[in-house]
Amino acid sequence: MISQKLRTIFLLAVALFVVHGIEEFLTGFYNIDWLFLLVFGKLGSSLAQTFIIYQLVLWALLGLSYVLVIRGKGTRILSSIIGVIMLLELQHLYEVAVTGKYYPGAYTAILFPIIGFLFWKELIKEYKKYEL
DSSP: OOOHHHHHHHHHHHHHHHHHHHHHHHTTHHHHOHHHHHHHTTSSSOHHHHHHHHHHHHHHHHHHHHHHHHTTSSHHHHHHHHHHHHHHTHHHHHHHHHHSSOOTTHHHHTTHHHHHHHHHHHHHHHHHHTOO
């Protein structure tokens, strides 16, 4: 079972992912992100529709992960995966630094290092509790 503090940070991270996905959609992330275009660009359907489906599936998986974590199932593994995904969101800030202009999703991406730091700090404490 994870601490109440980590549960709260996890829930904040899930909420941030939802708001972040909405910002990405509204700012056309799906039209310019090379990785999204590489993976989903050849499907033949609208990129916007594909992105919405991708986000809905991601949000459902994040919600399911939260439920599993608060029930004590796969706690450290699922939390670690969410933590890694938060690190990957730093790509938005990298793009802003490299191009010197707004990159879709950058406003909410500013919060990922903060939430991610707090999340990893608590997750590491959880790992240490169960060391032999």
